[in-house]
Amino acid sequence: MQTDHYHSLIEARQIEHRFNGQSLFSALNIRIDVGQYISLIGLNGAGKSTLLRLLLKILPLQSGEIVHRSDLRIGYVPQRWHANSQLPISALDFLKLNLGKSQSHAFLNQVMETWQCHPFAHQPIHTLSGGQWQRLLLARALLNQPHLLALDEPTQGLDLQSQHEFYQQLQGLHRQGITILMISHDLAHAMSYSQRVIALSEGRICCDGAPQTLLNNIEYQRRFVCAHQDAILPHTHCGHHDHA
């Protein structure tokens, strides 16, 4: 099945998901359009990663409908996982394993050059640092020349300098025409780099729009900005009415 609109990469209609008998979200509708830079935000346990995996069709859909554009190619950067040290595989072999049949080794070399993977190409993946790991996963995700790059908290564990560099690189990819859909805990990044912020809270999308419009959204302010401020400066009780 195809999306009814060519500019839409993914369209989710009335999706529901239950986990351990509890509803994580219900009747959710989202459309991911070509060329957007989208940040998906939400508190811990809001279901951001689950939603992303459902949108990418990694998780089986329990209810509703998710439609991908027929020619959609997805690049996915998952959260860092604990690579099994018993499986000895170098960064280069890991990338080769993910190389499509139609792609040449010259292309692989070019991607590795762009993402500076050569210095650790022969290092086992379980020994890579946070920054190296991120470059490797990004290179892997870009091997199939994706229309959509989906990232799940990609800057987790990176220092501020590395985070800044990473965001610059993402912007470069976005300028090349790749649609970005990223789960982020970093509100500052979401507000300053994104064209669209989707906020997930209590099983529904509580805010969805351009960063500027969110600044005037009372629900967004109450759930995210005040919660953030309360965490840093508890005495302000910015979000005290939340617990009433």
Place this chain on the structure above:
Amino acid sequence: MPEFMLIALVGGLITTLMTAPVGAFMLWRRMAYFGDALAHTTLLGLAVGLWLQLPLTLSMLMIALIVAVSISLLNQRPHTSSDTLLAIAAHSSLGIGMLAIAILPEARVDLMGYLFGDLLNLTYTDIAILAVTALLVVTSILYYWRALLLNSLNSELASLSGINNQQIQLLLALLVAIVVAVSAKLVGALLMTALLITPAATSRLFSRSPQSMIMGAILIGQLGVVGGLAISWFFDLPVAPSIVSLLFTFFILSRLIPPRLLN
């Protein structure tokens, strides 16, 4: 060399061709206990074979496959702990199997042989079965190599590469079941896991790629078989424990090598 030793040697060498790659995947997927549980179920297979008067290798294979598929399917359901399932499957089938053999009026079976191995009593038919099974297992692994490896690395990324993770996990469970059931006669149900895991774990220390780890595990397994048979011959000791003890010695010795010599 007497004929029975030659048959044992050929049987052992063929077996390591399939136990090494399957053992490596078990290590990469953290499935060591799964293999152990399946090895225990071969005793239940033995009892079923005796009760129904079926060829014993066939009945052991049937039970191992049924248990492997059942555990794999149950594992995909929520609220199911895989180690609990494996512990129940392993020890229940061992208990029930031994009980069934004990109450079988005319059972004349060398239980010790099936528990601790009977390599010296291999027949030409056993060699043929081992050879066909090894060919099937090695061909399957080569054919599904990319899918098996991607699934072992990260199932989400494998899924986005178009790999059906459930199918691949089931395939691996079936391969383990086949290898365990067919090889159980060589080293026995209780020592089977050692033949699967120890060569792969020893080889890991010297390996820089999955392929080299499997090749190393084959070599180490074959050294274990040749050395174990020699120890058994010259010192009049049981074969399977000799092989397993030698493999364990290789593992310990490999751990004593200074890390700087390995890099």
